[in-house]
Amino acid sequence: DHQDDGVTRVWLALVLLCRVAASFNNAIKFTESGFVLINVDVTEHQLSLSITDTGCGMSEQQITRAFQPFAQGDHSISRRYGGTGLGITVVQRLVNMMNGELKIESKQGLGTKISVTIPVEAKFSILNTPQEISTEDREILRWLKAWGVPHQSSKDQNTFNLVRSNQWQNLYPDHLLSALTTSRDPLTYDTGNRYQFEGNVLIADDDPINRLLFTKQLKQFGLNAIIVKDGQEALDILKQSDQVIDLVITDCHMPNMDGYELTEIIKSSPELSHYPVIGCTAEDSKLVVEKAERVGMNQVIYKPYSFNELAVALEQLLPATCIKQHPNQPWASNYSEDEQLQMASVIFESFTADKSMLQDEKENIKEVSHRIKGSAGLLGLTTLYRAAKDCEKDPNNAQKLKQLTDELNKSIESASIILKRLNLQ
Structure with missing residues (x-):
């Protein structure tokens, strides 16, 4: 859950905060039934993060023990769930390093709520988008409202429509934000200036957010994106289009025809096998590597990939005629x-x-x-x-x-x- 306060940027010790968030996995470990709720609230000077669970809970004595190194609520916990008992102690030290405050509320047998407040510098602004956004997706609408993005809850021919088309879709707020905005990060522009290409890249992805993001990123590189929604449409373009395609980027998991099947058909066809293929997936596992190698994918990039990772993949696989060497070596x-x-x-x-x-x-x-x-x-x-x-x-x-x-x-x-x-x- 999050509060719609219109905050678009927050300055804080991100590495320390990530370590704090990662330490909250006990909420899942100790919750066998019920729920785990994470709440984030940002004001101009403070970030509040809380995690509430319906796990085994702790008594007052167990809470006191939890702040001692190598101690857990009771000795049976380490036998049943594993762990060293360092969790809360480490979190406390990390929070102290950020001049924050840690608070634990718990009742044995009912659950636990851990709250962290950290002083931050937040920026409130309205995001500028090239055109008004329309969507019927309630979750996307919540994020658009939080960011102050002009939007409608229904389709209009003069708006850009965002929709998660089926059960395959997950909403990644960072991807949505990246797709809607032109990055102000200097590193992104440096990367874009260093890597400059020309040519056409065929993108197969069933997620409209990913398609918009790819289009904007490739444009920054000087490339033209040809967008389709699944592997079958991509295959039709490759077989029938008179337009020159220099590279194929495909999501690995799509309905109708996924990226693995598309790649296998491309690489097994004498007429198509010359096309380099980059697979794109959020699943980082040995199985992905094995499947990609088996069907002949030239490379795989993992979501969320960095701008530089995409640039390097493009430079390695685009034909030499598509690569413009920037004067600043x-x-x-x-x-x-x-x-x-x-x-x-x-x-x-x-x-x-x-x-x-x-x-x-x-x-x-x-x-x-x-x-x-x-x-x-x-x-x-x-x-x-x-x-x-x-x-x-x-x-x-x-x-x-x-x-x-x-x-x-x-x-x-x-x-x-x-x-x-x-x-x-």
């Missing part, structure tokens, strides 16, 4: 201007010499590619590294040699730009 940000000058000079001269060797029929292309691969790996030039690795494996392949040469040209040009900026060329 990854290595440049790690050095002072004098060091950048020295590095750019060495890179410019070394890669120019490597390029000449690649064009010389007398040279051993495999050895040159291997050397370039090592340098690119040290510098963090992922696309160049991948092109050199491919050429090293197949040095007689003219297309792979051309791709390596093209990537070398990009890195040479980027080094040249840095040299010009530092007024030494």
